[in-house]
Amino acid sequence: MPVPQYGALGHLFTAARAVQMVCLIAIIGMASNFIAEIVAVQQAPHSVLIGTLTVTCIAALYIIINYILYFDNQLSFLLSTGVDSLLMIALIVIAVKTGMPISYLHCNQLSSTGSTSDFVESVKDNMKATNYWVWIGASKASCYEMKSIWGLSIGLCILFFVTAVASVCMWRRQKTGGAPAAPYKDIEG
Incomplete structure (x- = not known):
């Protein structure tokens, strides 16, 4: 099966997609853990x-x-650019909404013990408030976990911008029928 020939742009696109997938799987795991712990104490997870x-x-x-x-040379690069841009915007919103309260937490000053579910139970009246950060600081681990979600969201914003730009460049190359440039050869004589 022939691999798409887009030179460095194709390699950049592939590498960025791989890193995006790793970041997304990490965020899914951490967010699911938080939601599971909140549901375990019969509270509604924050939006x-x-x-x-x-x-x-x-x-x-x-x-x-x-x-x-x-990989099958069936990708509409313009559509890919549009969806990457929309996902970048959605992740910017997530990073901003998550980062506003999280940026003020000092994880190293929190207790090493404790569980998020116990802490959520003790502050269940505060769960309805918009400042959901009150339950995140249950322990160092949960604080670092939420800060990781925030940091990975910021990283994904950058990665989706990179893949959107790479998609536009590959679309232009495909539209003009241009193949990747041949490697530079020194002309002697």
């Missing part, structure tokens, strides 16, 4: 966590389908 899980699951499915189409 930011639900939104994060929803967007990352959709993005993971999109990447799988998108890369299969790319």
